[in-house]
Each structure stands twice: as C-alpha cells, then as structure tokens.
Amino acid sequence: MDNLTHGLLGLAIGAMRKPDVRPGAPERASPTDRAVLVASVLAAELPDLDTLLARGDAVTVALQAHRGLSHALVAAPLVALTATLAARALFRGARLAPVFLTSLASVVFAHLLPDLWTGWGTRVLLPFSDSRLSLDWTMVVDPWVTLPLLAGAILAWRRRADWRRTLLWSAACSVAYVGFRVATWAVLTQRVEAAYPAAQAVRVFPLPFSVSTWRYVATLPGDVFAAGEVPLAGPPSEARRAEATGSTLPEHVQAVPTVREALAWARFPLVHMEPLAEGGQKVRIADLRYHLRGEPTLAFVIHLDASNAVTHAQLERGGSASELLRKWRSADTAAP
Known part of the structure; x- marks a missing residue:
C-alpha cells in the first residue's frame, strides 16, 4: 500500500x-x-x-x-x-x-x-x-481503503474528546471494505474457473479504481494465457489469448540478474527480445496480470550489450495517466 x-x-x-x-x-x-x-x-x-x-x-x-x-x-x-x-x-x-x-x-x-x-x-x-x-x-x-481512514483522522483531530472512537470507526469501515474485496475475489475466482474448466490455474486481479470489475488470467493447456475482465454481475469477458513466453529467452540472457529479477516478478510473462542497432539485445518483459483489454500496461525494458551487461533499464507503465484513460475509453467505445 x-x-x-x-x-x-x-x-x-x-x-x-x-x-x-x-x-x-x-x-x-x-x-x-x-x-x-x-x-x-x-x-x-x-x-x-x-x-x-x-x-x-x-x-x-x-x-x-x-x-x-x-x-x-x-x-x-x-x-x-x-x-x-x-x-x-x-x-x-x-x-x-x-x-x-x-x-x-x-x-x-x-x-x-x-x-x-x-x-x-x-x-x-x-x-x-x-x-x-x-x-x-x-x-x-486504493482510495476506498484510504479515504475512511483519512476522514477519521481529520474528524478525530477536530473532535478530540471522541478521537479514539472516531479512529476506530474509520478503521472498521476500511476493514469492512477489504472484507468485501476478499469475498468478491473469491466469488469471481470461482466464476472464472467455471468458465475455463480445463485451466491449469486461474488468478483474478483488482482493476484500478474499480470495485465491481476485475481482471483475470487463466493458464490453459499448451502454455496459453487467456486474459480478460469479469464483472460482479456478469460472466467473464475474454479479451486476448497469448502464448506464455517466459522460458523463450536464451539461458545466458535469463542468467543476467536484472532479467532474472524481472522474470521472477512476472507471474504471467510475455517476453520479447530484439536486436539493438548498436549491438546487443533489447529484452521486454511484461506481465499479463496488468492488462488493459488484454494488452499489458506494465513492462520492464532492459538493454544488454554484446557481453550481456545491462546498459539501460526502465519500467514502462503504458503511458501517462491521461493516456491510459484515453485508451480505456477508446476500448470501451470499440467494445461490441
């Protein structure tokens, strides 16, 4: 947090x-x-x-x-x-x-x-x-965790005679919200599992600023990922299928500590490697659990020289907040 x-x-x-x-x-x-x-x-x-x-x-x-x-x-x-x-x-x-x-x-x-x-x-x-x-x-x-606590702290400062009860009530509201999230996570996980009975694993992930809609990734036979969204009041909606590519990197590239750390972070890795004009390789490691309509929005980009030394590394978030919002709106408009 x-x-x-x-x-x-x-x-x-x-x-x-x-x-x-x-x-x-x-x-x-x-x-x-x-x-x-x-x-x-x-x-x-x-x-x-x-x-x-x-x-x-x-x-x-x-x-x-x-x-x-x-x-x-x-x-x-x-x-x-x-x-x-x-x-x-x-x-x-x-x-x-x-x-x-x-x-x-x-x-x-x-x-x-x-x-x-x-x-x-x-x-x-x-x-x-x-x-x-x-x-x-x-x-x-998650503002719905933070806002009750913040409101309680402000009220406790203004109403000092009853500060303790105010803080405890605000904490109870945040805990109740997290409890609701846990129950929602469990229900939606079961719903996605029912939609993919052959899946080897199913994970449901929170969606930014959304309470009722979550992201999911199901690992299907043949090392295939199915990614989409699942609302609280509807069936899962698949947005993309992609082959798992986490093991496609050569062993000498996987052995680079920075690459190894990024691969350990990515639970549903989509990996792409391409040569650089000045020599060496560009490795992009995205995680499908952070996706927008099936397209990863979070990735680590690592540049390696000919000796596999890291010359550049950065975290790509898929654009600024306003760009992500525009992508989200355009995806909603394009959806049938």
Missing part, C-alpha cells in the same frame, strides 16, 4: 489500546498514551526506508525497493523496537511493554499485511524464501 495508508492504519492500531486512566488526574494523555500513537505510526512507515538502500539499475530498484528484509516477518520485532525507542525518547516515562507491543502489531497489520494483500506483493518470508507473495485483493493505491 501507499505510505499515507500505512501511516493511517498505524494510527488506528495505536488507538485500539485503551488509554491510561489515572484516578484524580486531569484528562490528559499519559506519556505512554502519546508514545503508543507516535510509535504505531513510525512502525507502520519504517519498513519503507529500505528504498534508500536499494542499489542497481531502474528495474532492480523498482522490484527490490520497499520489498527488502525490512518487510520480512523476522525483522518486525527490530522495526517495532526502533519505533519504540524513538517514541520513548520523545516522551520520557512511557512504559516499554505497551509501546513495543502496539508497535509490533502496527508493523504486521499496518504494513506487512496491507502490502501482502496488494497485487504487487511482498517478500515476507525473507531470508528463508525470496518468493514474492500476493493475495491480489486491492491495488497498491
């Missing part, structure tokens, strides 16, 4: 702890109460600092940044401890245990889990496994 959502989720998790109540004391938050809220937000944001450590070409950085060891479950206690120590330095006298435990919950449930439920996925099993896991429930940026 995006950093704003991470931070707002962390704030909501911090609000779940009941504040200290001291008989006879004025109604002010204790140092522990304040440290819990600050540490929860910090713990929800700290894992993404790994983007500062990513090195290499644009493809390697794009795939490894935000998905390094700081996003692993084994590192969660260390991230939580870092947030705890920072918050206790700000608020002297804050108790260690409640601040640390809330921070740990924030790392797991405000950062690792939301990254896991996106289509991009994350490597939560590092260093034991380099696999990128994904639940495919939402896009990385």
Whole structure:
C-alpha cells in the first residue's frame, strides 16, 4: 500500500489500546498514551526506508525497493523496537511493554499485511524464501481503503474528546471494505474457473479504481494465457489469448540478474527480445496480470550489450495517466 495508508492504519492500531486512566488526574494523555500513537505510526512507515538502500539499475530498484528484509516477518520485532525507542525518547516515562507491543502489531497489520494483500506483493518470508507473495485483493493505491481512514483522522483531530472512537470507526469501515474485496475475489475466482474448466490455474486481479470489475488470467493447456475482465454481475469477458513466453529467452540472457529479477516478478510473462542497432539485445518483459483489454500496461525494458551487461533499464507503465484513460475509453467505445 501507499505510505499515507500505512501511516493511517498505524494510527488506528495505536488507538485500539485503551488509554491510561489515572484516578484524580486531569484528562490528559499519559506519556505512554502519546508514545503508543507516535510509535504505531513510525512502525507502520519504517519498513519503507529500505528504498534508500536499494542499489542497481531502474528495474532492480523498482522490484527490490520497499520489498527488502525490512518487510520480512523476522525483522518486525527490530522495526517495532526502533519505533519504540524513538517514541520513548520523545516522551520520557512511557512504559516499554505497551509501546513495543502496539508497535509490533502496527508493523504486521499496518504494513506487512496491507502490502501482502496488494497485487504487487511482498517478500515476507525473507531470508528463508525470496518468493514474492500476493493475495491480489486491492491495488497498491486504493482510495476506498484510504479515504475512511483519512476522514477519521481529520474528524478525530477536530473532535478530540471522541478521537479514539472516531479512529476506530474509520478503521472498521476500511476493514469492512477489504472484507468485501476478499469475498468478491473469491466469488469471481470461482466464476472464472467455471468458465475455463480445463485451466491449469486461474488468478483474478483488482482493476484500478474499480470495485465491481476485475481482471483475470487463466493458464490453459499448451502454455496459453487467456486474459480478460469479469464483472460482479456478469460472466467473464475474454479479451486476448497469448502464448506464455517466459522460458523463450536464451539461458545466458535469463542468467543476467536484472532479467532474472524481472522474470521472477512476472507471474504471467510475455517476453520479447530484439536486436539493438548498436549491438546487443533489447529484452521486454511484461506481465499479463496488468492488462488493459488484454494488452499489458506494465513492462520492464532492459538493454544488454554484446557481453550481456545491462546498459539501460526502465519500467514502462503504458503511458501517462491521461493516456491510459484515453485508451480505456477508446476500448470501451470499440467494445461490441
């Protein structure tokens, strides 16, 4: 998820702890109460600092940044401890245990889990496994997850006497929406499986800014991908079939670390290689799970020289946001 959502989720998790109540004391938050809220937000944001450590070409950085060891479950206690120590330095006298435990919950449930439920996925099993896991429930940026949390934070600031209940209600709305997405994902997956009974595998993916329509890819016998869209209130609509080409690259090209990283990212790879005028090869690795009416909108382009060294690498998103919107509208117009 995006950093704003991470931070707002962390704030909501911090609000779940009941504040200290001291008989006879004025109604002010204790140092522990304040440290819990600050540490929860910090713990929800700290894992993404790994983007500062990513090195290499644009493809390697794009795939490894935000998905390094700081996003692993084994590192969660260390991230939580870092947030705890920072918050206790700000608020002297804050108790260690409640601040640390809330921070740990924030790392797991405000950062690792939301990254896991996106289509991009994350490597939560590092260093034991380099696999990128994904639940495919939402896009990385989903306004229907973020807006209730943001509205709750604004209202909590304005209505400070009832701030905790306001934050919890806003978090409940976001959680309910994610629950709806999970149920929708399950229903639509079954519907696509029924439409392709011979499919070896079926995956359903979120569509940007859409609640009722999802993308899908079915792997058919003969290493063929069938891609299309499936609405909540209708049958799947296939847009394209394409041969899986992930294994067509020569072994010496697949061995290039940047190429290998892009191939590991692409779950439904469409690969194209062509010679460059100045020598060497241009390798384009697209993933059909990011498609617009069957045409991939996200691809990594890697230029290799004659010795297989990377001379240029970039992420292609299929154009600007306005260009993608025009393509979407033209596809709708052309559809029967």
